[in-house]
Amino acid sequence: MIRALLLVVLLASLGWWLDREQHAGRFQRVDEVFLDFLVANARDRFAVDANAAASAPVVLVKMRAADKAEYAGWPPRPLDWQMVLKGLQTYDPAVVVIPETLFWGRPAPEFVxxxxxxxxxxxxxxLGVEAQLASSRDAPAFLGGLDATLPKFEKVLGDMTPVPPLGALISAPDDLLxxxxxxxxxxPQNASTPGKVAYALQEGDHLLPTVLAQAVARxxxxxxxTQRLLLGPGAGAFLANGSFVPLSPGAEFTVNMQLPVPEVDALNLMTSELAEALSAKDKASLSGGKMIVIGTDDDSPGxxxxxxAQALAQVLSMPRLQLLPEWAQWIAWGAASLVGVWLVFFVPRSKAVLRGLLCVFAALVVCFLAFQSRLIWAPPTxxxxxxxxxxxxxxxxxxxVEVKG
Structure with a gap:
């Protein structure tokens, strides 16, 4: 009876203290190490097929060079961008992404x-800020006064050496934009590594986000x-609501350049106030809080x-990590407590350590199998x-153990 009372007090006190410490984030690193191990062993689960990518909330709005005679100038002038952006307002996009740099020189032209x-x-x-990589890690990067404007990754784990160093920011969007x-x-795309999009670049002791990272974060x-960036083996970015972006050790995302992405001609948005140019399919593609990527690409890949757009469609169609609900975690804690009761009252003292360790191992195996099968994340701490x-x-x-006489 005394043992039972002591065990209840021990487990209840320990459980209360551990729960409080976990909510305070003090055990977070322990759980993160195990989560990193699980993700590294389930990379194949984040592969995306064409059907999943096609249904992702991403749309490419094209300003085609073949239609440059229809624009105020080429590359498109501020008036063209104004009309396209006004045409998008009706569809209430969640995020608008413009990877190229919107800068037209000084003095600024009309309609900026x-x-x-x-x-x-x-x-x-x-908006994209055009940049180039450094030839040496020793030289400081030239940021052109944008130091305070560009955010930095605050939670970076792993070796930053493989991450490409930023050399200089070449051109930034117009001040008003x-x-x-x-x-x-x-x-700019590297012809030697097609399909690679940087997620972060190294600048001194910090990592700065690229357009891809900013778009996903928004x-x-x-x-x-709160975003955690893991480098090295099993690299990836952990975001809110279980979103995960698998990356190379150098913080690059590999794009499947064959993935289809819904496309809308920008000219149809520009003339929407004068005539109904958008088809029902285009309207459906643009509606519903989508991620809209705008650019002057032609119809060729790359x-x-x-x-x-392909990278974002790939990322947003990936399965998400599913954190075990709190009520289910309480059930897991109760099961662990029952295991403790079994160890105290039914296992001989001489065998308690071995069987206890086997129970811990079994619990970790259950966590591993749940993650491998359904990407369910159950913190084991x-x-x-x-x-x-x-x-x-x-x-x-x-x-x-009673000794028989």
Whole structure:
């Protein structure tokens, strides 16, 4: 009776303390290490087929070079961008992404202010800042006064050495546009590594987000204070609501350049106030809080906007990590407590440690299998701690083996 009372007090006190510490984030790193292990062994689960990508909430709005005679100039002028952005306002996109840099030189041409005003009704906009990589890691990057404007990843784990170093920001969007949007670094495509899009670039001791990272963060509503970026083996970005972006050790995302993405001709948006140019299919593609990527790509693969649209469609159609609901976690803790009761009252003291360790191992195997089969993430810290505490108690005050006389 005394042993039972002591065990109940021990497990209840330990469970209460562990739950409080877990909510305070003090055991977070322990759980993260195990989660990183699980994700590294389930990378194949994040493969995306064409059907899944086609249904992703991403649309490519094309300003085609073949139609340049229809625009005010080429590359498109501020008036063209104003009309396209105004045409998008009706469809209430979640995020508008423009990977190329919207800068027309000094003095600024007409309608730049009007184009900036067209960004205001849009909930979130990401504009590209053209950049180039550094030839050496020793030279500091030239940021052109944008140090305070570009966000930084705050939770970075792993070796940053494989991440490409930023050399300089070459061109930034016009000041008026910049005030209404978030900025992300945009790199020209490397012909030697087609289908690779950088997620982060190294600048000194920090990592800066690219257009891809900014767009994903805005769409998933993940602040950089809570986004966790893992580098090295099993690299990836952990975002809100179980979103995960698998990356290379150098923080690059590999794009399937064959994935289809819904496309809309920008000219149809520009003339929407004068005539009904959008088809029912185009309207359906643009509606529903989508991620809209706009660019001057032609119809060939590998263009900057198209590649970002494919990357975003791929990311947003990936399965999400499913955190075990809190009520289910309480059930797991209860099961661990019952295991503790079994260890104390039914297992001889001499065998308590071995069987306790086997129970901890079995619990970790269950977590592993749940993740492998359904991407269900069950934090193992509290159940394992309850079993370990019960094991130690069983070793000290567990059942004695009666010696037959």
């Amino acid at each position: 202010n009007e184009a900036a005003q067209a960004l205001i009704p849009l909930p979130s906009t990401v 910049r005030r209404q949007a978030e900025l992300g670094i945009s790199l 769409f998933t509503k993940t602040p950089y204070a 263009g900057l906007a198209r590649l970002h 509290i159940p394992a701690a309850l079993i370990v505490a019960s094991t130690l108690f069983a070793r000290l005050a567990g059942r004695r």
